[in-house]
Amino acid sequence: MKKVLTIAGSDCSGGAGIQADLKTMMAHKVYGMSAITSLTAQNTTGVYGISDVTPDFLANELECIFDDIFPDAVKIGMVSNSELIRTIADKLKKYKPKNIVLDPVMVSTSGSRLLEEEASASLINILMPLADIITPNIPEAEVLSSMKISKAEEMVEAAKVISDKLDGRTAVLVKGGHDLNTANDLLYCDERAVWFEGERINNDNTHGTGCTLSSAIACNLAMENDMASAVENAKKYISGALKDGLNLGKGSGPLNHAFWLDINR
Numbered sequence: 001m002k003k004v005l006t007i008a009g010s011d012c013s014g015g016a017g018i019q020a021d022l023k024t025m026m027a028h029k030v031y032g033m034s035a036i037t038s039l040t041a042q043n044t045t046g047v048y049g050i051s052d053v054t055p056d057f058l059a060n061e062l063e064c065i066f067d068d069i070f071p072d073a074v075k076i077g078m079v080s081n082s083e084l085i086r087t088i089a090d091k092l093k094k095y096k097p098k099n100i101v102l103d104p105v106m107v108s109t110s111g112s113r114l115l116e117e118e119a120s121a122s123l124i125n126i127l128m129p130l131a132d133i134i135t136p137n138i139p140e141a142e143v144l145s146s147m148k149i150s151k152a153e154e155m156v157e158a159a160k161v162i163s164d165k166l167d168g169r170t171a172v173l174v175k176g177g178h179d180l181n182t183a184n185d186l187l188y189c190d191e192r193a194v195w196f197e198g199e200r201i202n203n204d205n206t207h208g209t210g211c212t213l214s215s216a217i218a219c220n221l222a223m224e225n226d227m228a229s230a231v232e233n234a235k236k237y238i239s240g241a242l243k244d245g246l247n248l249g250k251g252s253g254p255l256n257h258a259f260w261l262d263i264n265r
């Protein structure tokens with residue numbers, strides 16, 4: 001059985017963070033593990049509290065995992081401060097896992113900062129170069145490229161700028177969920193731009209879409225798919241989970257991961 005590790009924050013309401021990641025892993029029939037960076041008190045209406053673990057505790061979690069059940073892929077999500085970012089980088093350099101997917105989580109859809117402002121530079125300079133793929137949404141790609149993105153060509157341009165900053169070694173997937181007309185994601189990999197077109201689904205329940213997509217990519221890489229196939233399969237997964245139309249909570253609700261179990265029975 002393939003094994004996948006998520007290093008991310010906990011969402012007590014189960015829509016995003018490690019809960020979304022572990023549900024995605026279960027649906028992909030891989031063995032899921034989690035190193036928690038932060039506890040959040042949040043639900044479909046917003047984020048009401050954040051409590052980071054200590055760097056020593058995160059180091060301990062990572063040692064426990066890597067020394068015992070070595071993952072075939074690693075997904076990294078919310079890491080709110082520079083000390084935690086450095087802790088993760090140290091362990092990745094020590095253990096050298098393959099297939100690192102980094103979702104550069106900065107601000108939740110509900111508008112709360114999940115990355116301290118002064119930690120952006122550490123995320124970019126310390127953690128991103130270690131990733132095989134990073135998956136910014138449009139606002140995150142704007143921050144990373146220092147560009148405004150308002151059309152498809154600018155998604156390509158921004159992805160190139162970000163890729164250049166990472167010496168071209170890291171694939172860049174600019175997600176199009178924040179474009180109100182389409183849902184097309186752009187993969188820039190090995191100096192080539194490839195579009196993954198998605199039908200825009202009329203569902204405001206999008207809590208955890210970014211977490212889910214990046215975990216699905218990690219699962220597919222663990223299962224030895226190449227990068228483009230991993231993104232293509234992950235896009236099918238996210239589209240199906242959104243289309244299912246689960247409607248829970250008073251705000252932007254979570255996805256239904258169980259649809260995948262039903263269609264793959």
Ligand SMILES: Nc1ncnc2c1ncn2[C@@H]1O[C@H](COP(=O)(O)OP(=O)(O)O)[C@@H](O)[C@H]1O
Pocket residue numbers: 136137138175176177178183184185198199200201202203206208209210211213235238239242
């Ligand atoms: N309404 C939608 N219809 C179809 N796909 C969507 C929709 N909203 C988001 N997605 C897809 O969900 C994934 C996550 O995208 P996005 O919402 O941009 O990221 P984030 O959750 O990090 O802000 C992408 O594959 C995007 O295309």
Ligand SMILES: Cc1ncc(COP(=O)(O)OP(=O)(O)O)c(N)n1
Pocket residue numbers: 008009010011016017018040077078105107108109110114206207208209210211212
């Ligand atoms: C603990 C935690 N991690 C990440 C997020 C952000 O989730 P994401 O899927 O990027 O997008 P939204 O849920 O904000 O739409 C989170 N909220 N909590």
